[in-house]
Amino acid sequence: MMALLPLVVASLGGCVTVYQPLVGLQRPTVIDFQQDNFAGQKILVRCLPQDNLNRNQAQVLCRKISTLFSNQGADVQTLVPSERDTGDAEAAERLPDLTIDTKVRLVSEQSSLLLGIASVWTFTLVPNVGEYTFAHDVIIRDREGFALATATLQARFIRYFGLGVWGVNGLLDWLVRSDDEKLGGNVAQQDFSRDLYRQLSQLTFTAMMRSRVMHSFADAPAAAPPAKEQP
Amino acid sequence: METLVFLVVMSFVIVLERTSDPSAGVLRGKQEARNLECQRISAAEAHARHPVQVPEPPARATGAQVDALDCQRLYMREGERPARDEMVLSSLRRDVAELVAAARAKVPHEPPLVWHVDAFYPDQAVAAKVAVAARTHMAELGLTVSDRVPLLAAGDIAVLGRLPAQQSYPTACARYVDQGVLGDDHVFMGLMIVDGREGQLHAGLCRRGQWTWLR
Numbered sequence: 001m002m003a004l005l006p007l008v009v010a011s012l013g014g015c016v017t018v019y020q021p022l023v024g025l026q027r028p029t030v031i032d033f034q035q036d037n038f039a040g041q042k043i044l045v046r047c048l049p050q051d052n053l054n055r056n057q058a059q060v061l062c063r064k065i066s067t068l069f070s071n072q073g074a075d076v077q078t079l080v081p082s083e084r085d086t087g088d089a090e091a092a093e094r095l096p097d098l099t100i101d102t103k104v105r106l107v108s109e110q111s112s113l114l115l116g117i118a119s120v121w122t123f124t125l126v127p128n129v130g131e132y133t134f135a136h137d138v139i140i141r142d143r144e145g146f147a148l149a150t151a152t153l154q155a156r157f158i159r160y161f162g163l164g165v166w167g168v169n170g171l172l173d174w175l176v177r178s179d180d181e182k183l184g185g186n187v188a189q190q191d192f193s194r195d196l197y198r199q200l201s202q203l204t205f206t207a208m209m210r211s212r213v214m215h216s217f218a219d220a221p222a223a224a225p226p227a228k229e230q231p
Numbered sequence: 232m233e234t235l236v237f238l239v240v241m242s243f244v245i246v247l248e249r250t251s252d253p254s255a256g257v258l259r260g261k262q263e264a265r266n267l268e269c270q271r272i273s274a275a276e277a278h279a280r281h282p283v284q285v286p287e288p289p290a291r292a293t294g295a296q297v298d299a300l301d302c303q304r305l306y307m308r309e310g311e312r313p314a315r316d317e318m319v320l321s322s323l324r325r326d327v328a329e330l331v332a333a334a335r336a337k338v339p340h341e342p343p344l345v346w347h348v349d350a351f352y353p354d355q356a357v358a359a360k361v362a363v364a365a366r367t368h369m370a371e372l373g374l375t376v377s378d379r380v381p382l383l384a385a386g387d388i389a390v391l392g393r394l395p396a397q398q399s400y401p402t403a404c405a406r407y408v409d410q411g412v413l414g415d416d417h418v419f420m421g422l423m424i425v426d427g428r429e430g431q432l433h434a435g436l437c438r439r440g441q442w443t444w445l446r
Contacts, residue, residue, distance in 0.1 A: 020254040022300075023270045027321075028314035031428045108271050108298055125239075129249070133271050154270065156300075158254050172257065181260050191261075206431045213425065213433050213444045217397035 014124060014166040015159060019188035022133065022154035025195040033201040039073035041208060044096035046079045052106040052134075055080055061102065068197050069204070098148075098207060100200075101139045107154065108133040119162055127162030138200065140207035142214075148207035153199055155192055253302045265309055269302040277301060316357050318430025327364045327422075330434040331372070333445045334420050337436055344418045344438075349380045351423035361422050361432065381412040381419055396425045400444075404437035415439060 031037060047062040049055050062078035069076045077096065111130035119128035136153040160166075166184075173182045253269055255261040272280070274288040277299035285299060307317060319326075338344060346369055350361035362380075369376045383391070387406050391399045400421060407413040419437040424430070434445040 018254050018256060020264055020269070023268075026265045026268070026309070028309070028317045028430070030315045030318065030430050037428060156254065156269075156271075158252070168257065177260075181255075181262065183255060183261070202430070205426075206429055209426055209429050209431065209433070210446060213446060216444050 014163050015161050016166055016169045016184060017188040018158045018160070018183055019192045020156040020158070021192075021195050022156050023135075024151055024153040025155055025192075025199060027199065029198045029202040031198065031202045031205050033068065033072060033197055036073035037201065037205055038069055038208065041074045041098060042077070042096040043069050043074045043204070044077045044079060044099045045069070046081060046099065046101045048081060048101060048103045050103055050105055053104045055082065061104070064193075065100070065102065065200065068200065072201065097143060098204065098211070099141045099145075100204060101137075101141070103137040105135050105137070106132065107135045124162035125164040127160045127165040129158065129160055131156060131158045133157075136196065138203060140204055142207075142211045146214075148210045149203050151199070151203050153196065155195075157188060157192075253300065262309065266305050267302040268305055269300050271298050272301050273298050313354075315424075315430045316354060319352070319357060319424070319432060320360065323361065323364050324368075326432050327361070327368050330422060330432065330445060331365060331368050331420075334434065334436050335372070335374075337443060337445065338418055338438060342416060343375055344416055346374050346376045347379060347381055347413070347417060347419045348376065349419070349421055351421060353424075353427070365420065365422055377417075381407050383407070383410065383412070396423070400435050400437075401442035404435075404442035405440050407437060408440035413437065 045062050045065045047053075047058040047065070049058045053061070058080045059078075062080055066076040066078045109130075109132050111128075115126070116128050118126045133154060133156045136155070138149075138151045138153065139147055140149045141147055160169075169184050173184045177183070249256060250258055253259075253264060253267050255264040274285065277285040278287050280301060312320075346366075348362050348365045348369070350358040350365070352358035352361060366376045366378070383403060383406055387403070391403050391406075394402065400423075404419070407419060413419055417438075420434060421437070422432050422434045425433050436443045436445060
């Protein structure tokens with residue numbers, strides 16, 4: 001009976017995941033990623049599979065990033081390199097204006113066996129707590145392979161599992177917290193996606209502008225919006 | 232009854248144990264958590280930074296690798312100043328150092344030149360901070376820096392203000408020389424944002440009527 005309890009709790013949604021932005025993810029941004037910020041740009045997104053990101057997950061990540069930039073007017077190619085298709089990767093690398101390399105790695109994983117046992121013994125009234133910190137390494141290069149921008153974006157996820165914590169959190173979300181402060185449901189995923197997308201957009205825009213400046217605006221569109229204060 | 236009390240006490244112990252956690256939770260809101268800048272560091276590094284709070288890790292640790300979360304409160308809370316100002320000012324020292332180094336590499340060291348610096352930014356107060364930071368850094372490097380900012384006639388400024396950035400700065404540079412504002416032994420460095428959607432400073436150099444973009 002007790003062994004089935006976690007399943008019962010899980011079926012009731014007894015899991016609360018809290019997202020905390022660490023390095024880079026909570027920095028301010030000015031770009032609106034719902035505008036045509038990359039119109040006419042050819043962007044190649046390469047998602048490199050790692051120990052903690054298998055090929056399928058890398059393809060999903062690439063697809064989501066591709067949609068992000070397509071929605072901003074870019075012509076996006078995606079690539080999940082493997083040992084066999086390195087030639088294709090090299091060929092594709094020559095074509096785009098910008099190449100975005102992304103890698104995801106697990107920085108830290110923590111959980112307590114004692115807490116897990118206590119959680120089972122107390123019918124999950126004592127919550128089981130596990131936490132994971134992921135780092136998203138991003139390098140953006142220009143056509144010649146020059147690194148224009150690099151960043152490491154770290155996110156921490158704390159997963160509370162238990163009927164008590166789920167109930168208390170649900171009550172707080174319902175009675176006390178404003179919409180911006182709610183923690184239940186898939187808020188963690190939404191908050192993380194929003195932070196990641198705006199940071200990726202800002203970083204890529206910075207890289208694009210840096211590339212234009214370094215090439216003395218040779219490939220800039222004719223109607224680049226000027227800054228408000230100029231000489 | 233005793234069992235219920237035990238369970239409740241255990242739950243409170245867990246909740247209290249989590250109060251030092253910087254993430255959002257029962258006692259800390261999401262906005263408050265976002266005003267902390269945290270990074271994961273090793274236990275040894277954590278001890279070096281905070282020797283009182285973090286005990287020294289054993290020299291020959293054989294168990295699982297232990298790390299720590301090091302958090303610092305942001306100087307400016309989220310939303311206290313405009314996002315672009317925050318982006319520019321939070322990395323101003325590093326950016327200015329990089330841009331000045333790039334500028335120095337572009338001009339010969341002999342004969343000694345007089346440097347003029349100005350910043351072009353939508354907010355005048357931030358522009359002044361950027362310009363002062365660059366002048367101060369140059370002075371610290373031993374360069375001859377002038378407080379004077381080269382100025383153009385009102386008609387020039389009216390025309391230049393309508394041009395895109397890629398044309399306005401080179402044109403302004405040519406006008407500086409045409410009007411005798413900048414001599415051969417003077418060099419002008421401009422720091423600016425080129426597009427309103429970025430929070431990254433660019434820079435260019437004007438010498439003998441030639442404008443060179445640096446970054």
